[in-house]
Amino acid sequence: MFKKLAVAIAFSPTGEAVLWEAVRLQQLFEAEMVLIHIGERSDEDVKQLDEMLDQVKVDRGKVKLCWENGAPSKKILEICRREEVDLLIAGALRKENLFQYYIGSVARDILRKADCSVLVLVTPSSHPQNFDNIVVQAGGGRNPxxxxxxxxxxxxRDQASILHLIREIKLYGLSLAVASEDTEEEYSETRKNLVNEELKEVQAKLDKLDTEDLRINIKITAGKAGHELAKFTRRTNADLLVMQGMGRKLGLFDRIFRQDLEYIMSDLPSNLLIVHP
Known part of the structure; x- marks a missing residue:
């Protein structure tokens, strides 16, 4: 799955917690790990990092430290490409006095430009738990x-209790139904048929995957995809939202999907995993 992880280390109140989470995932995936810190090197910072690694019980024989200077987002991305990282782990920020999380400018820039998958943690803990309630957008992007x-x-791997698959009804299909049907019964029948088509598409994808022992709930929604996705994630108290990333060259549907991603990034409903196409 993920063979090499990287974690962006910051000397902040949540920095150590993010590292705890990264070590859990390293063990879960049996992966290599790269520690990235961007900034000037000082004796005090070296001591602080050593203390953090000791506290988290990091196996230093299984990690590589990249401590470099430069613009944070640019340097982090450069290191991830150079080290052939599969998954980059970073923390989010909480808006002051609000139960609301958003992605800071550095992490936001990374999400838009990364060549690897990115996991953003909203409430990292020094006692990390498994991802038990997962929501995944089963559509959008180049390779859902x-x-x-x-x-x-x-x-x-994480023995999740449930995996919710969210699929949006194609809005043009609903628009055609409204324009072409004369009665409420005919409209309802057309909508029902559209929902069944989407269910079949999702099930066809699932049939090609290993879903044994997974409890799966398929949910078909209509409306603004980003809004519906965030609302469902909050309502179900999910601890992870999985979305498909985009390629560098954006087509029409990629641009629509990007709007969904921008909406999610402005107010994170849970931890967010963006899977690189």
Missing amino acids: RKSLKVACDLGK
Whole structure:
């Protein structure tokens, strides 16, 4: 799944907690790990990092430290490419006096430009728990099957209680139904048929994946995809939202999907995993 992880280390109140979470995932995936810190090196900072690594009980023989200077987002991305990282782990920020989380400018820039998958943690803990309640967007992006596969693999490894697959009805289909049907009964029948088509598409993708022992709930929604996805994630108290990333060259549907991602980033409903296409 993920063979090499990287974690962006910051000397902040949540920095140590993010490292605890990263070590748990390293063990879960049996992966290599790269520790990234951007900034000037001083004796005090070296001592602080050593103390943090000792506290988290990091196996220094299984990690590589990259401590470099430069613009944070640019340097982090450069290191991830150079080290062939599969998954970058970073923390989010909480808006002051609000139960609301958002991605800071550095992490936001990384999410838009990263060549690897990115996991943003909203409430990292020094006693990390498994991802038990996972929501995955089963559509959008260039290769939604990859995000489904990652979500299923992670759910199995972490022994998740439930995996929710969210699929949006194609809005143009509903618009055609409204324009062409004369009665409420005919409209309801057309909507029902659209929902069944979406269910079949999702099930066809699942049939190609290993979902044994996974409890799966397929939910079909209509409306603004980003809004519906965030609302469902909050309502179910999910601890992880999985979305498909985009390629560098954006087509029409990629641009629509990007709006969903921008909406999610402005107010995170849970931890967020963006799977690189």
